[in-house]
Amino acid sequence: MSTQLLDGVLPLMSSLVTFLFAFFVFQRWQQRHRLHLLFWGIGLLFYGTGGAMEAYYGLVGWHPLVFRIWYLLGAVLVAAWLGQGTVFLLMRRRLAWILFAILAVGSLYATYKVFSATLDPTLMLGGELSGGAITSSGVRILTPFFNIYGVLMLTGGAAYSAWIFWRKRVLLNRVIGNLFIAVGAMAPGFGGAFQRAGMPYALYIGEFLGAVLMFIGFMQATRKTEAETED
Amino acid sequence: MSPREHPPKRQMPDFYEHFVPIALVIILVLMIILGIVAVTVLLGLWPG
Numbered sequence: 001m002s003t004q005l006l007d008g009v010l011p012l013m014s015s016l017v018t019f020l021f022a023f024f025v026f027q028r029w030q031q032r033h034r035l036h037l038l039f040w041g042i043g044l045l046f047y048g049t050g051g052a053m054e055a056y057y058g059l060v061g062w063h064p065l066v067f068r069i070w071y072l073l074g075a076v077l078v079a080a081w082l083g084q085g086t087v088f089l090l091m092r093r094r095l096a097w098i099l100f101a102i103l104a105v106g107s108l109y110a111t112y113k114v115f116s117a118t119l120d121p122t123l124m125l126g127g128e129l130s131g132g133a134i135t136s137s138g139v140r141i142l143t144p145f146f147n148i149y150g151v152l153m154l155t156g157g158a159a160y161s162a163w164i165f166w167r168k169r170v171l172l173n174r175v176i177g178n179l180f181i182a183v184g185a186m187a188p189g190f191g192g193a194f195q196r197a198g199m200p201y202a203l204y205i206g207e208f209l210g211a212v213l214m215f216i217g218f219m220q221a222t223r224k225t226e227a228e229t230e231d
Numbered sequence: 232m233s234p235r236e237h238p239p240k241r242q243m244p245d246f247y248e249h250f251v252p253i254a255l256v257i258i259l260v261l262m263i264i265l266g267i268v269a270v271t272v273l274l275g276l277w278p279g
Contacts, residue, residue: 144272144273147269162251172243186258196278
C-alpha cells in the first residue's frame with residue numbers, strides 16, 4: 001500500500017491541488033484579462049496533467065501515450081510556460097512576445113521529438129515515470145533548456161518581486177507570497193535532479209511540495225489586505 | 232479607522248526585516264545550485 005501511495009496517490013494529490021490552483025488563476029484572469037494570468041493558468045494545466053499521467057501510471061500501468069503526454073507537458077514544457085507568465089508580468093511587452101515566439105517554436109519542436117521518440121519502459125526504475133524510458137537521442141537533452149528558462153523566470157521573477165515590495169516596505173503579503181512561489185518553483189527541479197541520481201520518489205515529492213507552496217504563495221500574494229479592504 | 236490611526240506606510244514587522252533578505256539569499260544560492268545541476272545534465276555529467 002505504501003508503494004502504491006507514493007506511485008499513484010501522491011501525484012494524484014499534486015494534480016488535484018494544481019487543478020484547483022489553475023481554477024483560481026483562470027478565475028482571476030477572467031476578471032482582469034492580464035496575459036500573465038493566462039500563461040500561469042496554462043502552465044498549471046500542464047502541471048496538473050503531468051501529475052494525472054503519473055497517477056495513471058502508478059495506479060493503472062504503462063501506456064505509451066500517457067508517457068508521452070507526461071514527458072511533454074510535465075517534464076519539458078511546464079516550467080517554461082509558467083515562467084512565460086512571469087515574463088509577461090515583469091518584462092516589456094515586445095520582449096515578452098519575442099520570447100514567447102521562441103518558446104512556441106521550441107514547444108512545437110519538443111512535441112514532434114517526444115511523440116516520435118522510441119520508448120522502453122523497462123529502463124525506468126521502480127513504479128514512477130522517468131525520462132529513462134526514452135531511447136531516442138536528442139529528446140532528453142531538450143528538457144534542461146526549457147527548465148533553465150522556466151525556473152530562472154519563475155523563481156527569479158518571484159524573488160525579484162519579493163525584493164521590490166520588501167525594499168519599498170509595502171504589501172507584506174506579496175513579499176511572503178512571492179517567497180513561497182520562488183521556493184515552490186524550484187522544488188520539482190530539485191526532485192527531478194535527485195530522481196536522475198537514483199533517489200526514488202524524489203520527483204513526485206518535489207512536485208507535490210512545489211504545487212502546495214506555489215498555491216499558498218499565490219493565495220497569499222493575491223489576498224486582500226486589511227488596508228485594501230478598508231480603502 | 233481614521234487616517235490618523237493608520238500605521239506609517241513604510242513599516243514592516245521586525246521579524247520580516249531580517250527574515251526576507253536571508254530568505255532571498257538562500258533562494259539565490261538554491262537557484263545557482265539548480266543551475267549548476269542543469270549544466271552538468273546538459274554536459275552529460277549528471278548521473279541518470
